[in-house]
Amino acid sequence: MQGTYECVKVIGTFHRYGVQQSVDSNGTFYYRPVVYMKDCKDLNNIDLKMPDYLLFNLTKGFKSLGILNPGIKLKINCRRYLKEERNAGYGYPTNIVIANDRPDFPDDPNVLTGMIMVKNQGNPEAEKDPINTDLIQIYKNWLANKE
Incomplete structure (x- = not known):
């Protein structure tokens, strides 16, 4: 993707896995697994209007969580592209964790x-x-x- 971007944190709900058909530089069709996220919020800019769904490639970060069931909340560090319309400008998910709203154990x-x-x-x-x-x-x- 071309254009400038900023690193952001997104929280959202895992909706489903999917498959997208793509074409490589030689014109060969291939399928790539993707992750659909819904109810997403940009934690860097809470007021920013987010699309209904965000679509991410099924990367090692997602795979490391095991097979996810719909409804699980995830926190994701990713890029928000400032000049791209494709995929609402979000991509390159990293540091994917299951959102944990529970408090930490006391140290004492x-x-x-x-x-x-x-x-x-x-x-x-x-x-x-x-x-x-x-x-x-x-x-x-x-x-x-x-x-």
């Missing part, structure tokens, strides 16, 4: 232990696990300060 072992104790409350399988109210309070204080 006391906070982590308190978190596990709170999450296991009411779980019959964990009823014999030890409970320490001080660690639970440390976790609750950490949680309150984090917000």
